[in-house]
Amino acid sequence: MRSLIDVKKAQTQKIQTNTDKSVVNGQKNVGLGGVGRSKKHESSDKQVAGEAIYVDDRPALRGELHAAVGQSTIAHGNIKSIDLSAVKAAEGVVAVITVEDVPGHTDIGPVFPGDPVLAIGKVEFIGQPIFAVAATSYDLARKAAKLAKIEYQELEAVLTVKDALTKQSFVRPPFTMKRGDSASAIASAQHQLSGEIQVGGQEHMYLEGQVSTAEPTEDGGMSIYTSSQHPSEVQKLVAEVLDIPLNKVLVDMRRMGGGFGGKETQAAPWACIAALLANVTKRPVKFKLGRMDDMIMTGKRHPFENNYTVGFDNEGQIKGINIEVNGNCGYSPDLSDAIVDRAMFHSDNAYFLDQATVTGNRCKLNTVSHTAYRGFGGPQGMMTIEMVMDEIARHLGKDPLEIRKVNLYGHEDRNETHYHQEVEHNNLPEIIATLEQSSDYQARRKAVTEFNENNSILKKGIALTPVKFGISFTVQHLNQAGALVHIYTDGTIHLSHGGSEMGQGLNTKVAQIVAEEFQVDVDTVACSAARTDKVPNSSPTAASSGTDLNGKAAEAAAKTIKQRLIDFACEKYQVKAEQVKFENNNIIVGEQTFSFAEFSQIAYMGRVSLSSTGFYKTPKIHFDRATGKGRPFFYYATGASVSEVLIDTLTGEYKNLRTDILQDVGHSINPAIDIGQIEGAFIQGQGWLTTEELVWNEQGRLLSNNPATYKIPAINDAPEDFRVALVPDAPNREHTIYNSKAVGEPPFMLGMSVWSALKDAVASVSNYKVSPQLDTPATPERVLWAVESVKAQAQD
Template identity: 85%
Template sequence: MRSLINVKKANSNSNESLHSESNNVGLGGVGRSKKHESADKQVSGEAIYIDDRPSSRGELHAAVGQSEHAHATIVSMDLSEVKAAEGVIAVITVDDVPGHTDIGPVFPGDPVLALGKVEYVGQPLFAVAATSYDLARKAVKLAKVEYQVLDAVLTVKEALTKKNYVRPPFTMKRGDSDKAIANAEHQLSGSILVGGQEHMYLEGQVSTAEPTEDGGMNIYSSSQHPSEVQKLVAEVLAIPLNKVLVDMRRMGGGFGGKETQAAPWACIAALLANITKRPVKFKLSRMDDMIMTGKRHPFENNYTVGFDNNGQIKGINIEVNGNCGYSPDLSDAIVDRAMFHSDNAYFLDQASVTGNRCKLNTVSHTAYRGFGGPQGMMTIEMVMDDIARHLGKDPLAIRKINLYGKDDRNVTHYHQDVEHNNLAEIIDTLEETSDYQARRKAVTEFNFNNKVLKKGIALTPVKFGISFTVQHLNQAGALIHIYTDGTIHLNHGGTEMGQGLNTKVAQIVAHEFQVDVDTVAISSTRTDKVPNTSPTAASSGTDLNGKAAEAAAKTIKQRLIDFACEKYAINAKQVKFDNNHIIAGEQRFSFAEFIQLAYMERVSLSSTGFYKTPKIHFDRATATGRPFFYFATGAAVSEVIIDTLTGEYKTLRTDILQDVGHSINPAIDIGQIEGAFVQGMGWLTTEELVWNEQGRLLSNNPATYKIPAINDAPADFRVALVPDAPNREHTIYNSKAVGEPPFMLGISVWSALKDAIASIADYKQSPILDTPATPERVLWAVQAIKAKEVSKDR
């Protein structure tokens, strides 16, 4: 087994040393840390977001009237007072939509404005354009709407009973799991409620629509998917796509919440702009944003497993039940990914995984970092803990014995080979570098000597598939111009939401030409520069757009080589790009000088680039294939302490080891890992979504919804990258995706909390701890364990 032990002393402050100097880093900076291209502007407040754009002449502001019921028929809607309100210029309903009224991103079911019926509290009924933001918001409250209230489905259990689905159920199956479970030495069953999560991006949903002189529309939208916004705006206005331009320079966070759900607000702004012939801005208040936009899907999962005396799984049945809200949105693919990742890092030989897409009368849930994968992984990680407690073993031992291995133990339940598998090496290395075994012993001793405070520790791995599971989305384009002063203009189809995508892609282009990164300028993502783009999602931003930009750069580079060969009668091997210069045989030119020469000789200095991910395919009819180009892997050890009298807890230390291949920018990758972990920890501990019995969201503002603060982060936080680990697949410079995979490392905190609670019963009971594991839920789990111990003594 290859040792990774040289990461022993690595942490967030020393990761630069993890990257081998033999990594062929060039002047462009690939493989080296470089700060985010907008960092200075963001810190100083100079960065321009959609809401910061100067108001256009005559600009109006939009607001929408919202449903008061979770499920009802609209009997009548009197908008006369709305129309007469101060500052109101226009009021529209669905009857005023000239084109498509349904803006469902994949499947129908998302009316741009209500169509005679409402299906969640907060659903837009009508829209207003007024002369100010406040006047628009005041006006919509004057509507008189009469409803006939209908029964609402507000729980997953009720949806399952009524077979109320947004899409049909689906099963992935290998072997005879029922027989394998029955024949195993031990059997266990369990269930878990996995809570959803609010995106809580710093910049809320906002779009501005500006009519053009030719009957078109320019849209400025905080969107992860400008091409989808372009398409849907064109469809609701009944105009061709070439009359709609979408411009997106940067977002103040997205996390999936702006993949599909940025489009409704752009469409409504465009409809109002089309009627008034004036620019219209639609900015949601934070509370409206939280009420009217989807969350991470809550899930209710269950399992039955059979295993041997060593804890190795012989057969397993898993059911994942996604709360999709009222419409399909992206739920079909999200539940699919939950099913794909129900194995996480473990070989499930005889397995059946079923996914149900439950329709409830709540806002339609949507993409969120991990896209269903985290919810799927939670079940199998619960299984590992439950088996360990049943057999009286360390959960890490159970995890290790069930890991994907080689030969006949490296195929997933959807029949994809787990190639280039380094899970065992990562876990063994982290086990040693984190001093897991010594700390496990110390934790056990601490718990023996303390009745009130209890500690827990857990090491959990992650194996996350990289690619869109919808095949056609795995493509990207880019556009490069080189100007006659040697500076470079770059545009690509990805969107910058703070993750550093633009910085990485600029490094790639600079590397190709061996020039300073500062000579590469990236402009807004625009649908008139790079068309038909995929969303920036699925951790694929750098993989796809970096490859497309590389292709464009290589095209221009080859033209320059051909020009040099012809002009100086040399061969291609005698042309070199080096340190802001181009060497042509015996002659050496600055990059700018040579570009000027090429221009004078009429060499094209502009090119597009295109990339599509190879190898991927999936046959849904047989539930087999290769939906992922490769797997990103990592592991985390977290240690916690809980107060058994109050349920309060603290994460004391977290150690992370993540494989990012050959990192393009270590500093940005480490930042992504740290942020993803804390966000994942927040999902599983503090971030609680609460709806009342009428389907109204109660956790609808920052005062009632708790995201992690600095004090919630581990007091001792150590992050290391696996060194000298190029991606064995042909990705951009052999790097690996880093956006989503570390999110699931937050599971280690949840598992550590369970470990602390289990110590109350000498680790012989596996506590039931639904998520988020708030202090209340931790206290309830403690009390349940104590009650079982008391009943046993009787």
């Protein structure tokens, strides 16, 4: 770790241009490829100018129709009758289909069955698609869908996690990870505490809604243009519902206007419905969801209700702990099994849990099926242990940071997780120590306490929270990727990989990697759409693994071509391999220097293949679910944040005054993009924990179903003073692409420092004697209720 001065330099360092060869974030830029150098997002100019083409921006195809669906109006019931005569007779309607018109599979569950493409005899949430309409315009399709007459036999609906637990209503069986005898350790500890927390869900609120266009092809196949994080899954499911081979389905995905996990599995239904209608009409069909329909019919981050019992000593060190995480999965399995697993994996966050039992329940409710969201259950799991840290601190009258330090991984032999993976190369103690110093935490802690002593209405809080996040898909087979690289005879390079660009800069980073291999300017590398006919069987772009997987695959393809060029040069010019160098847009062969373009032409004339695929699979990872043991993660990404807040105890309103972040991204491939990802993830995490509230009524209807009733963070919610730094000189000790580390999901959980700081401010009302109960999202109302509760407890 570098000194405080170096970290502050990193905080204030100006973004480097792609022609600047200075040191950036502690590493030297090498070559025109620009790995390690900041470069703007490849689509940024087009996005700012409004010229970037998204699925809905594509010119209408000849004869194109528009789709809509009829939705269930009850949360749970059998369908007694459906009268679609008025729908079929409506203006502009060309076709109407139900599940009986599906020629192939009717269930499109991504892992386990349970997700019918259209309702089969019953409905299980308000908004579930029952039938689909194709009409000549978007508005006419939507109007027609509302004309259906459907009778139901209503059934009892499960609408709360507690009700699901009572009735043992699960989408998948419960699962437990265990190490040691936690019950005995808790009982014999000097102190015991127990508690529970409700962790709210979160709407993805991507700028571009769900949208797909299906175009029939001459061979009975289908071309799909979709906003999806998983084109290969869309290909598979479209083929299955149409009952055609996969090689007759082409999926093209150039860019998404945001995904955040909401388009990993839940882009597929709309592509399937569009394809079914296109198959019936033999005309192209576009299906785009209006914002309210999108919010009603697509899943969100899983709400969780977690509880714990912990035993600890006088120093605050945990001796034993039981944690139960209860995920609200909605009506179907979707990805909930893996999501609740990850909540269990991350129930330790950054802390050693020696004697531990962690149980996960996958609760089935009659709401929309919840799905992947940035962090994939990890954030919900971490919240419980961060609550425990605060509770122990208040119980012992200590600073929560002191308790967090005492329980960190890294003390002596305290480096094995409750699922028996060793936490290797752990730099969290150094990150926390550096951030504590660079943020002036101790001085500010003292100033906050003094402020609270002198102010009865306004109160401040401060908290420093760490993050340790495992990187890899926890399902082993998904940890693979492919890429395709061509060099043309003018020296320009074409790149295609299996990852999806959703605004995170994946295409920019992978292009930098290819340019680095050939030592050419990154602007000579063109990255095309993700297409299933170029890179087959791709994994979803998720789990923070986009660059790790696709970057390695692209590197492998580039290395293959590079070796061919070296071999050709050695044969043609009678030199040794070490005399062939790639440098500054040139290829140096002995005493001769050729431009990259010139040598590409020479190699073509010499009949050298200038095209190659590349493949990568993540090493070392494994997990035995039967024993709850293994190494599910290739490595851990780490970071920490300090947030200081101000609350009004009369209204519950609050402001984030300052946030300092120090994040380890290894050797950054693109510091500007990484810092942007950290800033965006933090703000999104803060929104999840403070303002973004999902509300269902007693009938199971989503009330927070539009931007007017659901509050995402605005510019005024950002910290007034926002400082972000990358850990300098911190190459990943595992063999990742250029020794970088993932940055997509880990910073999201840094938002926990805001929630913990709010709790700190509320606790000051009782002079820190009472630890407040503050469920999330910690809206002003909840903060006010917590203040009033703490006041009442302090008077008892």
